[in-house]
Amino acid sequence: MRGRGRRLARAVVGDRYGAIVLLAAVATYLLCWRVGILITDTYTVANTLVAVADGHLFVDRAVYGPGLRTPGMGLRDGQFYGRNYGQVMLALPVLAALEAVAAVASLRVALAALWGLSIVGLARLVGREVGRPALGAYAGSGFAIVAFAAAVHGATPIEPAERYLIALQLQTMGAAALVGVFVYRLLTRAYGTTVGVAAGLATALATPVGVWAQFPKRHVLVTLCAVGTAYLLYRSREDGGVDTRYRALAYVPVGVAAWVSAAEGAVLLVALLVVDVPTGGRDVRSIAAAGATAVVAALPMVVTNYLVTGNAGEPPRTLSAGGSGSLAERGSTSTGADGGEASGASGDAGGGSADPTAAGDTGGSETLDAFVGAVEFLFELLWRGLRTLLREPETLFVTFVRGGYVAGVAERDAGEAIRLTVLEAMPLAAGLVAVPVVAARLDLRERAAAFRRRPWPRPSALRTVDAFAVVYTVALLLVYLPRLPVHASLTVRYLLACYPMAVYGLARLPSVRRVLRERTRLCAATVASALLVGGQLLVLYQWAIDATMGEAVQTHALVGLATAGLLAAWAVADGLGWRRDRLGAVALGLAAAAGAAFVLLAGLWHFAFVGPRALPLW
Template sequence: MSGPERVRRRLRTAARWAFADRYGLVLWLGLLCWFGLTWRVGVFIQDTYATANTLVALADGQLHVTEIRYSLTLGSQPGLHRYDGLLYGRNYGQLALAVPLVWALEGVATVVDPRLLLAGLWAGLGLAFVTQVGRLDGVDRERTVTAGSVVVALLFAGSVLTATNLDPDRLALAAYQLSTMAAAATAGLLLYRLVADWHGRRIGLAAGAALGLATPVGFWATIPKRHTLVAALVLATVYAFAVSRRTDGRTALRARAAAYAFAGAITWVHAFEAFFVVGVLGIVDLLTARSNRPRDLLVVGLVLLLAATPMLATNYAISGNPAEPPRLLPNVDGGDVEFSPDTDGGADGSGGTDGANSGTDGGSGSTGSGGDGTSGTQDGESARTPPDTDPVGSFVESTVDTASSTAGAVEPIWTFAGGAVADGVDTLDEPARLSHVFVRSGHVPGVSYRLNDYEVIELTLLEATPILGALLAVPVLAGRRLTGVTFDSLRPPDPRTLSPRRQTDSLVVALAVVLTVVYLPRLPLFSQLTVRYLHPVVPLAVYGVCRVPAVRTAVVDETAWLWRAYVGSLLLAVTVVLGGIVGLGLALGEAVQYHALWNLAAATVCALAVVGRTLAPERVTTRTVAAGLALPAGFTTAFLALSGLVYFEYGTYAFDLVRVVADLLPTL
């Protein structure tokens, strides 16, 4: 075998490992292109200032912030922490993924204009997408590639002809957003692979496409928050767990270890969520594993430790305590730490500091004190003591001190985690609060909308993801299963005897419940937008929708009708929403709530169709169910598009041709 052939073979093997098949690659590329269409290079959520500035520092090879590139003051950067006179950000695992993109964009920008660089990047992805579509089975390759290439070329040419200047300093922020877009596309790919393994490629593709087109994953794809990456890692954990249950031998052990690796990687992004993901995975895994031999447990334990090592090393490098993440350090602005147990140097964790800054572009979203925005070392020299003259004694003393401080940090974290679960369970007795989180938003009493300019732009989980109305069939299916069950058969089965699907379902349900319960005490918030704290739960919920038999039957039997109905629903949604905005003269909050009401109506239709088919399959056709699924999907896609074009204004469009189109639409 020649050298080039060997390289091609290895590339095909790597692509098959990453994307499973060509359909997975097409899905991944298509989602990236979709996210890029309404991409704005700018700051939407106020605490992006701190993480973006931290990314600049990390790309320069240091953990502490010395250049305040994206904000004028320190007080306008919630999430910026101080230790030993140095400034640190957070979410270092998320930022580490963006560092290579920063280097790549800034390197190419030395010879290519930044605006043309972004347009060319999208055009390259678009050409790769249409080329791969042309190679799918049953597709007219020549016609598809020719037509698609013409469309991509026209969009690129339009962006070049309308291009404006883009400050090269914004490329680090653009790279940050690109990393989140890649994570969102990867989440769609993972859901495709997970669902396709159980129910076939067609349903898997529908699931992956729905995640990017008909859920808040598409909304947050270009907004660089941790939630999208955590959602992708949670899905990767579930997928690896599923593989470990449907395979044997070393393959099963490798997949089982991979599940812990993905769960452990979340610690570097957000240790609070990782605590519960690892805990739930550990419980479900130990209960359902075919074997818990010491050797197997040693392997997964070592993998989990290795996955958490970047987090432990980062914490140690910053504070000298591997169990103390930057979130537990004092905030620069003196505000509350988003999630923190009570510590001497931290905050009480009683409130969030995020603000939805939808009207600015890199400016200060709030007034604050501390620093002139030019350096992160204003508070004097390092307070660390010089080393002891006795090296052995110094080593022993530092080891003891580190162990003591680590234990001191672990104990309150453990207490805080238990308190979060207890408080979340107590919240289940508050139906009004639960309604404002899951069903209907509107103007919620007790929630301050001041930082949102008093605009009611928050959506509940169902308003943001109306396709979840199909989950109303789950209680019906459960009730049907329990019908005719005798008392003797109520004894719970041995978890190890469950099928791989049921074991995976158990993990999905457990993760969804726990990740929801621990956040309930903090919801609803003025800046939840699409209940972003529950963002990792959304892909798990879409997986649940795909497990409903009526949904699967409709997708398989009426695929063509489903897509036609989706396009029709999208056109209907854009028409009625824009018509309502213009005809009623709606402001921003009114427009978002108007759209939310339409989404709730679509969710109701979806629920009625799926439940009707589940209860009376002879009366409700699969075509009706397909239409019921397409309606909420179309309205959600319209919300994602209008959020980028009409609802929210910030930053500058990555592609100026989109700016030209947006200028023709109504303004709020």
């Protein structure tokens, strides 16, 4: 029994360092966790979980929200159906575990205990790795007991009705922590432990993955699927050949992503096919295994589609005709900014709404038409994205660089400029501006000669993952670009899966790896001191000006952009041959700390309106 548990743990986290990344992320997420709903379409998902836990797919009880007519709820034959059924089904084990714990223990105290245990575990593992196991055990135990007592003191019991939401939130937090773990595992295999651990921690704690960890939307789960696919793809090409087992396994996360959200799964599938088919070789058995796995992995989605919409090719989302959520109610109202109701135009990417003319056909061909329509629809989305990119390139600026107060968006965010761009939310991404410089300085002539040689050599495992990351990021961007900037997105949540890809890209830069390896201590010390000193100054400043939510978030934006500027300057200079490793370590540390400060303060302070903290320390 013990051996089996250990094997399972090893299959998920890999090794002790993976466990450190997991526990560090979980401990932080639990600390920042607010039990509540940020965006109104989460009402729909939570009520869907209530229904599925009751044993049926249609939704008939509104445990959460104002009623059953919440954004994203679909109506078919007089019955309501939710969305993201994959997410809901995968939350069932978490819900069952919660119910089991609640049967013998106080749930609130048990959550505090879980937090304490994650601290003890983390301290023990870290203590062992740095050669001070006794110190780790004593300090961890002492800290955990104090933290546990503080969390329990003055706390109130958790209402049984909150359990569904708590299950969903725990599931997303676990998934977000695993995003960090899989980034760690991929990069450790490629570049060793130091780079791997730094990248894993940065992904989980210094990018918006950490912000979204507690909000049970589809994004974190889809991001985990994308990172999982990248990892499995890497494993399949690791030894120079193609490992059929891992190649086939890479299609499993695609099926899971499609179960959560058909459109997201389709984008992931396209990216994987584009990279895997040309580079995977022509071995028929390998191709058959991959194809069969893909079909099996898609089965849960297909069955759910059939049961919900009556058509295996139409995902539940087509019932609700779009309808993305907006921020949950706050005190303020402005005319023209009524929350909740969303027009079809602003709906989530529909995900294969088939051509209406297909409706007349019968039986199996209807399903086929829906699938064909879905493919057409996906290409239509990509084409629309390309058009937006060419016609309105300024969209890129407000999405990636500086947003500030965008009137049309803030109006729907309760009048607040609470939206960060990709760079503001993840200053580390600024290091990627050095990619063209580094690429240009590689020996181009030799590259060109290699390119002309036939047959092409099989690309290395890293190059395969490079291609996958680029294709996936571009596809995701094209699909969502026409709708950006959009309200209720805080940190460009539609592009959440791009953030771990950006961390991967950073780790691919030789300069970043060199600094991480040779200046590890300086880098870590910069992150720690910037968070402890700079973070507190930031809190003091925001408190002193009595910042509104918009002002607070925009302070983070400017701090993020400043650190991003420093990092970009160093990265480019290093690419041109100007070596200043100490500066690089400080720049990386500051950028990571700026991202982490937002992750922490967003949960602890700025988004207090979401609900009471799960662990009410003060």
